[in-house]
Amino acid sequence: MIADVIVSNLPAFLVAVPLLAAFLCPLVGRISPNIRAAWVFAAMALTAAIAYCLAYLVYTGGTVIYVFGATAADLSIPLDSGGIPIRIMFTVDPMSALMEIIAVTVGLGVIIYSLSSDERRSGLENYYTIFLLLISAVLGMVSTGDIFNFFVFLEISSLATAGLVAYRVEKGLAVEAGLKYLMVSTIAGIFFLFAIGILYGQYNALNMAIIAERIQWTPLDKIALVLIVASLAAKCGSVPMHFWTPDAYMMAPAAVTAMLVVASQASLYGLFRFVFTVYGVSLNYVTMGWVVIILGILSMVVGVTMAIPQKDIKRLMAYHAVSQTGYMLLGVGVGLAVLGDQFLLNSYGYTAMEGGIFHIMNHALYKGLLFLTAGAIIYRIGTGDLNRMGGLGHKMKFTMVFFIIGALAIAGIPPFNGFASKFLIYESVYQFNPILAVIAMVVSILTLASFVKVFHAVFMGPPREEHAQVREVPLPMLGAMAFLAILVIVSGLFPGIFVTNLIEPAVHALTDQAGYMTIVLGGG
Amino acid sequence: MRMSKIVRFCADMLYPAIVIFGLYVIMHGHITPGGGFQGGAVVATAAALVIVAYSYEEIQGMLSKFLLQIQESAGLVMFAGVALIAIGLGTTFFYNYLANSGLLFGMSVPFGPNPGELNTGGFLPLMNIAVGIEVWGGLAIVILYLLSGIPKEGT
Amino acid sequence: MLWNLPYIVVVLLAIIGLATILLKRNLIKIFLGVSILTSAVNLFIIVLGYRENSIAPIYTYAPSLNMALPTPQALCLTSIVIGVATSALMLSFAVIIHRYYGTVNVDEIRELKE
Numbered sequence: 001m002i003a004d005v006i007v008s009n010l011p012a013f014l015v016a017v018p019l020l021a022a023f024l025c026p027l028v029g030r031i032s033p034n035i036r037a038a039w040v041f042a043a044m045a046l047t048a049a050i051a052y053c054l055a056y057l058v059y060t061g062g063t064v065i066y067v068f069g070a071t072a073a074d075l076s077i078p079l080d081s082g083g084i085p086i087r088i089m090f091t092v093d094p095m096s097a098l099m100e101i102i103a104v105t106v107g108l109g110v111i112i113y114s115l116s117s118d119e120r121r122s123g124l125e126n127y128y129t130i131f132l133l134l135i136s137a138v139l140g141m142v143s144t145g146d147i148f149n150f151f152v153f154l155e156i157s158s159l160a161t162a163g164l165v166a167y168r169v170e171k172g173l174a175v176e177a178g179l180k181y182l183m184v185s186t187i188a189g190i191f192f193l194f195a196i197g198i199l200y201g202q203y204n205a206l207n208m209a210i211i212a213e214r215i216q217w218t219p220l221d222k223i224a225l226v227l228i229v230a231s232l233a234a235k236c237g238s239v240p241m242h243f244w245t246p247d248a249y250m251m252a253p254a255a256v257t258a259m260l261v262v263a264s265q266a267s268l269y270g271l272f273r274f275v276f277t278v279y280g281v282s283l284n285y286v287t288m289g290w291v292v293i294i295l296g297i298l299s300m301v302v303g304v305t306m307a308i309p310q311k312d313i314k315r316l317m318a319y320h321a322v323s324q325t326g327y328m329l330l331g332v333g334v335g336l337a338v339l340g341d342q343f344l345l346n347s348y349g350y351t352a353m354e355g356g357i358f359h360i361m362n363h364a365l366y367k368g369l370l371f372l373t374a375g376a377i378i379y380r381i382g383t384g385d386l387n388r389m390g391g392l393g394h395k396m397k398f399t400m401v402f403f404i405i406g407a408l409a410i411a412g413i414p415p416f417n418g419f420a421s422k423f424l425i426y427e428s429v430y431q432f433n434p435i436l437a438v439i440a441m442v443v444s445i446l447t448l449a450s451f452v453k454v455f456h457a458v459f460m461g462p463p464r465e466e467h468a469q470v471r472e473v474p475l476p477m478l479g480a481m482a483f484l485a486i487l488v489i490v491s492g493l494f495p496g497i498f499v500t501n502l503i504e505p506a507v508h509a510l511t512d513q514a515g516y517m518t519i520v521l522g523g524g
Numbered sequence: 525m526r527m528s529k530i531v532r533f534c535a536d537m538l539y540p541a542i543v544i545f546g547l548y549v550i551m552h553g554h555i556t557p558g559g560g561f562q563g564g565a566v567v568a569t570a571a572a573l574v575i576v577a578y579s580y581e582e583i584q585g586m587l588s589k590f591l592l593q594i595q596e597s598a599g600l601v602m603f604a605g606v607a608l609i610a611i612g613l614g615t616t617f618f619y620n621y622l623a624n625s626g627l628l629f630g631m632s633v634p635f636g637p638n639p640g641e642l643n644t645g646g647f648l649p650l651m652n653i654a655v656g657i658e659v660w661g662g663l664a665i666v667i668l669y670l671l672s673g674i675p676k677e678g679t
Numbered sequence: 680m681l682w683n684l685p686y687i688v689v690v691l692l693a694i695i696g697l698a699t700i701l702l703k704r705n706l707i708k709i710f711l712g713v714s715i716l717t718s719a720v721n722l723f724i725i726v727l728g729y730r731e732n733s734i735a736p737i738y739t740y741a742p743s744l745n746m747a748l749p750t751p752q753a754l755c756l757t758s759i760v761i762g763v764a765t766s767a768l769m770l771s772f773a774v775i776i777h778r779y780y781g782t783v784n785v786d787e788i789r790e791l792k793e
Contacts, residue, residue, distance in 0.1 A: 005611065012617035016604060023600035026593055069618045148754055155761045159768060166772060172779030173790055179772045186713055186765050187700070193758060194720050200751070201727040247791045555739045561760050640739035666767045673774050 008073050010054045011066035011090040014100070015140045018047050022132035029125030037115050040128045044111045047135065048104040055097040059505060063093040063519045065145070076520055085207045091145030091520060094505040098357070099142035099269050101502075102364045105487065106262050107135050109480040113372055114255035116476035117379055127167055134160040134259060141266045145520065147196050147278070148206050150270060154192065154235070157263050158185035165252040165260070177247035184244045188231035195227035208278050209520035212513055217282045225283075228274050229291070235267035238329060239298040242322045246306075249318030250384070254375020257314065258368035261321060265360050268325065272332060272510060280513035289337025296329030297439060304446045312384045313374045313454060317367070320410060320450070323443060324363045330440065331356025331425045334432045339511060348428035353507045354499055355424030361498070362417040362491065366409035369484040373403045376473040376481070377458065386457045388466075393459035395470050400459045402481045407455060409488050411448035417488055420495035527577050535577035542570035550656035551649065555640030560652040564659025571664040580672050589668060592661045599658025606650050620646040685726040692719035706776070706783040710769050717762040721755045728752065 006013070021043030029036040058064050066073050067089045076085045092100075114131070118124065137157035144150050162185065166178025200206060202221070203214045215221060234241035249257050275288065303323025310316035335353030338344040376399050377392065378384050393400045409416035412423075422444060430437035472478070491498050509515070526532075550563030575583050610619040623646030624632045631643040642649075696719055699712030728748035736746040777783050780790075 005614070009611050009617060012611065016608060016617065020601070020604045020608075023597055023604065027597050066616065068616060069620065071615050071619060073616050148757075152757060152761070155765075159761075159764055162768060166775075169775060169779070172776055175772050175775045175779070176788055176791055179769070179776065182765070182769055182772065183709075183713070186769075187716070189761075190713075190716050190720050194723065196754075197720065197724045197727060200724075200754075206750075250791070555737075557735070557737065559756075561756065565763075636744070637738055637741035663763075666771075670767075670771060670774065673778075 007053070007057070009066070010050055010057065011064065011092055011143060012068070014047065014050050014054060014143065015136055017050060018043060018132045018136035018139070022129045022136065025129040025132065026125045029128070033119070033124070036125060036128065037119070040132065041111060041115065043132060044104075044108055044135070047139070048108050051100045051104040051139070054092060055101050058092050058094055058097040059501070063091060063509070063516070065520060066090040066092070084205065084210060085520060088144075088146045088149050089207065089520070090143045091208070091516070092143050093516060093519075094509040095269070095273075095357075095507075096142050098361065098502055098506045099266060100139055102361050103135070103138050103142065103262050103266070106258060106364050106368045106484070109368065109372070109483045110255045110258045112483070113258075113375070113477050113480035114253070116474050117255065117375060118253065121168070123167075127164070130160050130163050130167075131256070131259070134164065134263065138259075138263050138266045142269050145208050146206050147199065147208060147211070147274075151189070151193055151196055154267070154270070155189050157266070158182070158189060158235070161185075161248075161256075161260055161263055164256045165248050167256070168253060170251065174251040177244075177251035181244045181248040184234055184241065188234040188241075191227045192231040195224040195231070198224040198227075207520070208273070209517045212278050212280050212517055213521065215279065215282050221279075221282070225275075225279060225288075229271065232267050232271040232274070233295055236264045236271070236325060237299075237322050238295050238325050239302045239322065242299070242302070245322050246310075246315045246318040249321065249371075250312060250315040254314075254371055254378065257318075257371045257375070261367050261371070262364055264321075264325070265328075265364060268328060268360065275336065276510050277513050277516050285340045286337050289333050289335075289339070292329050292333030292336055293436065296326040296331075296333055297436065299323060299326030299329060300440065300443045301326075304443050304450070308446065308450045308453075311386050313377065313386055313389075313458065314371065314384050316386075316450065316454060317370055317374060320447060321363075321367055323447065324359070324367065324410065326443075327422065327425060327440065328356045328359050328363070330429060330436065331359060334429050334436075335507075335511075338432070348431045350504075350507055350511075351424055352428035352432070353511070354503050355421050355428060357506055357510075358424060358495070358499060358503045359421040361503075362409070362421050362488075365484055365488050365491070366406045366416070366418060369402060369481060369488060370406040370410065372477070372481050372484065373399050373406060376477055379473055379477070380470045381467065386454065389458045389464075390461045390467075391459075391463035392467065392470065394463050395467070396459075396472055398472060398478050399481070402485050403455065403459070405485045405488055407448075407451040409492065411451060412444045413448070415489075415492045417492035417495065420492060420499075424499075526579070531577050535573050539570050539574055542573065543567055546570065546660075547656075550652050552640070552642065553652040554645035554648045555642065560655025561659050563652070564656040565663060567656070567660045568663035568667065571660075572667050575667060575671055580668075587664060587668060589665060592665045592668070594661075596658050596661030596665065599654045599656070599661060603651060603654040603658065606647055606654065620648070622646040622650075685722065689719050689723040689726070692716075692722065704784055704786060706773050706785055706788075707770075709785070710766065710773065713769070714762065714766060717758070717765075721758050721762075724751045724755045724758070 028039045065076055067076050067087050069087050076089060077083055078086060134157055137153045137160060141150060141153040141157060162178050162182040165181055166175045168174055198220050199211055203211050205211055237245040249260065252260060300323050303319050303326060307316050307319035310319060331352045335349045338349040381389060409418040412418045426437050426440060429440060546563045546567030549558035549566055550560060553559030571587055607618045610621050611617055613621050622628055622630045624630060629643060629645050629649050631641060633644045692715060696712050696716030699715060700709050703709055728751035730745065730747055733745045733747040734743060736749040773783060776788060780788055
């Protein structure tokens with residue numbers, strides 16, 4: 001009976017458990033630091049279990065809807081409302097479930113890492129409070145089926161991230177980075193709210209399925225689409241709104257940076273959800289697809305060319321994050337451009353979208369691993385400047401192995417998972433337009449070149465005398481990095497399992513606007 | 525340099541009045557304009573008034589950061605807890621289980637314009653109180669921290 | 680034309696807010712520009728809910744039953760709360776930056792370059 005109640009209310013617990021844990025964290029922290037560490041880890045593990053159970057339910061049973069404030073969880077249309085879903089609901093379809101799995105997996109590794117790398121710092125109870133709020137906001141953002149609810153979770157994640165980026169003040173540098181991030185996020189949020197106002201004013205509904213049913217392609221809808229695409233692309237760090245990315249990724253604590261990658265990809269998910277599910281069949285597919293492709297190409301090229309001359313390890317990795325976001329936009333953009341043509345869609349459109357969305361999962365894993373290794377290096381050395389590192393491979397062997405795994409994955413070398421998703425993108429984009437595939441391959445070669453440079457500068461060479469007493473990092477940090485590295489290797493050796501079981505249902509659910517509307521409106 | 529006696533005396537007189545007005549706005553959120561956030565912001569204004577009239581050091585005995593943080597956490601936990609009880613009763617998260625039920629705030633509301641009755645609304649007044657306590661604690665802490673960062677005269 | 684006056688005010692406020700953000704050099708003035716832009720969008724959302732000859736959507740001693748839509752008012756309230764939190768965070772960032780850099784002029788807060 002209890003299990004029944006819990007299973008039918010899983011989407012609510014997904015957001016409520018980290019929220020409640022975050023609210024109680026300052027009080028629990030006053031008792032003792034060890035109890036606070038156990039509390040945070042228990043909350044994160046419980047959230048991960050809830051997310052995995054919910055994902056299992058969604059993948060085996062279809063989309064799960066959960067209506068807040070009704071007498072039963074799937075009563076989406078109240079009896080006296082005249083056929084309109086008026087309550088806030090969570091619509092967890094396979095694409096949302098995939099993003100939830102990514103968020104809690106990276107979050108679990110990051111919490112284990114952060115518990116050991118930050119344990120001697122001060123002000124920790126507020127740090128974990130904001131961290132759990134960020135996880136709750138990202139999980140809410142990917143599960144919701146209501147556009148204003150999406151805006152609220154987007155703003156919560158912006159504020160939480162800005163607070164975390166500026167947390168270690170570092171003589172004002174981190175606060176400057178946090179201020180840049182907050183300005184861009186706030187203005188993006190304001191324009192997003194303007195677009196929500198336009199959509200609400202025209203159709204008198206906030207539910208995504210109802211707007212998808214009622215939408216006509218008026219000029220006001222075009223303005224709203226432009227504002228939505230611009231603000232969500234600014235939030236995920238694609239060119240030309242990428243200027244906050246290097247500063248924010250560089251100055252945040254290492255564990256926060258890995259979570260920041262996941263938060264940026266949740267905004268990318270929001271972009272795809274609005275373009276595919278809310279606007280859906282009313283769009284001009286080719287134009288919109290080419291817009292997304294151009295954003296992707298610009299991000300790829302600008303990101304990797306700005307990354308090569310960098311001298312700080314995390315700043316370099318931040319520019320690579322911009323570049324890899326371009327791959328995701330390119331893959332999904334090609335899929336969007338051929339969405340109207342069923343034959344082309346079956347021959348290479350679905351493959352391109354699978355490549356793009358598989359790349360989201362792979363990128364969260366290997367970029368999280370790379371940022372955690374950079375954090376490990378900074379934990380021992382004290383600085384991130386490449387000119388002052390050298391010969392660390394003698395002492396920090398495990399960190400070097402994890403860095404090699406992450407660097408080979410990001411460059412797209414088999415048998416790691418970067419190769420699998422990039423291969424899917426190459427082979428489908430080549431059939432769409434050969435020039436785009438050639439640009440993607442050149443960017444991949446430049447990525448490999450810059451990571452070879454970093455590896456040589458950090459780990460190779462004779463050991464320096466100022467790093468004489470550098471040891472390996474503590475065990476929990478190694479454990480977190482090993483967790484992510486094992487996932488990178490497994491998803492690279494058996495990509496077929498992941499693609500057929502996780503990614504393909506997600507892609508088919510994302511492009512199936514009619515199925516989404518039927519589940520929300522027709523069933524309940 | 526202290527504020528003049530008139531300012532300090534008026535602040536003393538106004539502080540309870542502002543607190544009571546803020547609590548009135550919080551409690552009557554379901555029948556008149558107002559509610560949790562609005563009333564909580566009004567009460568936090570009282571804290572700001574007292575800090576401006578006196579200086580930060582003299583106020584530390586009256587407004588302590590630790591108690592305000594407990595107040596903020598208590599408000600949030602009450603909010604989430606009242607909503608989670610609905611799951612225990614078999615319905616979904618945030619279902620209004622007190623409305624039209626005869627319990628704490630559960631009087632039935634007649635349709636149409638009516639003189640507002642405080643005893644109605646289900647768990648909305650409880651949510652208002654929770655949010656009001658939380659906003660009072662939160663905004664007062666923000667004001668205290670921002671004003672405590674000002675260096676003293678002569679440093 | 681008269682019925683469009685609130686929307687014209689929204690656009691004017693948005694332009695003033697954007698101009699302040701882009702042209703001013705003092706950090707506090709830029710934050711005021713963000714606040715003006717937020718107010719413009721909040722006003723836009725509230726104005727969407729107006730019906731002709733309607734009153735406030737409160738049933739206590741209501742003189743008539745023709746009421747404006749209450750949902751945009753709830754959306755605007757949420758947005759105002761988010762604006763308060765954002766302003767508090769941005770102003771505390773400004774205080775810390777002034778403590779470490781000695782200035783609040785955006786041309787001089789450029790330690791993180793390239």
